[in-house]
Amino acid sequence: xxxxxxxxxxxxxxxxxxxxxxxxxxxxxxxxxxxxxxxxxxxxxxxxxxxxxxxxxxxxxxxxx
Amino acid sequence: xxxxxxxxxxxxxxxxxxxxxxxxxxxxxxxxxxxxxxxxxxxxxxxxxxxxxxxxxxxxxxxxxxxxxxxxxxxxxxxxxxxxxxxxxxxxxxxxxxxxxxxxxxxxxxxxxxxxxxxxxxxxxxxxxxxxxxxxxxxxxxxxxxxxxxxxxxxxxxxxxxxxxxxxxxxxxxxxxxxxxxxxxxxxxxxxxxxxxxxxxxxxxxxxxxxxxxxxxxxxxxxxxxxxxxxxxxxxxxxxxxxxxxxxxxxxxxxxxxx
Numbered sequence: 313x314x315x316x317x318x319x320x321x322x323x324x325x326x327x328x329x330x331x332x333x334x335x336x337x338x339x340x341x342x343x344x345x346x347x348x349x350x351x352x353x354x355x356x357x358x359x360x361x362x363x364x365x366x367x368x369x370x371x372x373x374x375x376x377x
Numbered sequence: 378x379x380x381x382x383x384x385x386x387x388x389x390x391x392x393x394x395x396x397x398x399x400x401x402x403x404x405x406x407x408x409x410x411x412x413x414x415x416x417x418x419x420x421x422x423x424x425x426x427x428x429x430x431x432x433x434x435x436x437x438x439x440x441x442x443x444x445x446x447x448x449x450x451x452x453x454x455x456x457x458x459x460x461x462x463x464x465x466x467x468x469x470x471x472x473x474x475x476x477x478x479x480x481x482x483x484x485x486x487x488x489x490x491x492x493x494x495x496x497x498x499x500x501x502x503x504x505x506x507x508x509x510x511x512x513x514x515x516x517x518x519x520x521x522x523x524x525x526x527x528x529x530x531x532x533x534x535x536x537x538x539x540x541x542x543x544x545x546x547x548x549x550x551x552x553x554x555x556x557x558x559x560x561x562x563x564x565x566x567x568x569x570x571x572x573x574x575x576x577x578x579x580x581x582x583x584x585x586x587x588x589x590x591x592x593x594x595x596x597x598x599x600x601x602x603x604x605x606x607x608x609x610x611x612x613x614x615x616x617x618x619x620x621x622x623x624x625x626x627x628x629x630x631x632x633x634x635x636x
Contacts, residue, residue: 318425343425343470346466371425372436372470373420374422375421376412376452376587377397
């Protein structure tokens with residue numbers, strides 16, 4: 313199935329958000345996730361299953377003024 | 378008596394707020410921010426690079442939320458909706474922390490605040506229980522409206538972002554100070570220490586500085602300079618300056634001179 317992650321289309325297997333983030337080595341890091349325009353609290357990462365067409369935004373803090 | 382800066386439900390010891398952009402690396406940013414003595418440190422929210430060096434140091438590992446009050450900004454947002462979305466992501470990123478710096482900037486070379494979208498975003502954020510520190514133009518009417526909406530601090534520019542021109546319209550800043558009860562913090566335009574002092578001597582509650590420190594030849598030293606500049610300006614404001622006169626007024630008594 314296909315999902316959009318930070319503007320890039322990716323082909324992935326069906327899985328939880330938790331396992332997707334783990335596969336990208338960013339699980340447990342200081343990130344925030346938006347799925348189809350809605351914020352996903354960290355506590356729900358393992359219960360959210362990704363489905364075809366999902367749009368993910370994954371953000372972190374960087375330097376800024 | 379200790380001089381405290383009160384912004385909404387937050388209290389800070391330092392009246393200098395600093396940014397984290399434009400530094401060579403996180404190490405330099407960390408050292409400069411430490412030297413500045415600032416409590417409030419701004420940050421931006423951006424997409425995470427996936428699959429590229431996951432062990433790269435994170436800003437929040439250097440500027441830790443237990444030591445500093447992180448102030449996420451909405452830089453790069455050109456609409457109220459984008460700004461609100463960014464604030465919501467920042468709140469999640471910082472475990473529910475609700476203090477944000479709202480800035481909705483035009484796509485012009487001046488990076489001038491888009492006050493129409495800023496007002497819209499401020500209303501939405503206050504309704505969503507954010508404590509909003511808002512970057513805006515030095516228009517006194519807009520500043521008053523932003524306070525009425527419920528922003529916890531109003532932050533007019535001294536000059537365009539990153540320009541280092543110093544306060545270009547101190548009369549408007551003074552007018553805003555006269556009209557508002559919430560803290561007025563000059564955000565943007567400071568180029569060197571004396572600019573920061575001018576803002577504080579006018580009665581501003583604080584100054585937010587990024588480029589003037591980060592782009593100094595020695596950012597750590599400039600951070601210290603800014604710290605003292607802010608303290609000096611605040612003390613001078615509290616002390617109350619002498620009136621200006623057109624002619625000289627001798628400092629030494631003119632009686633008792635030897636003949």
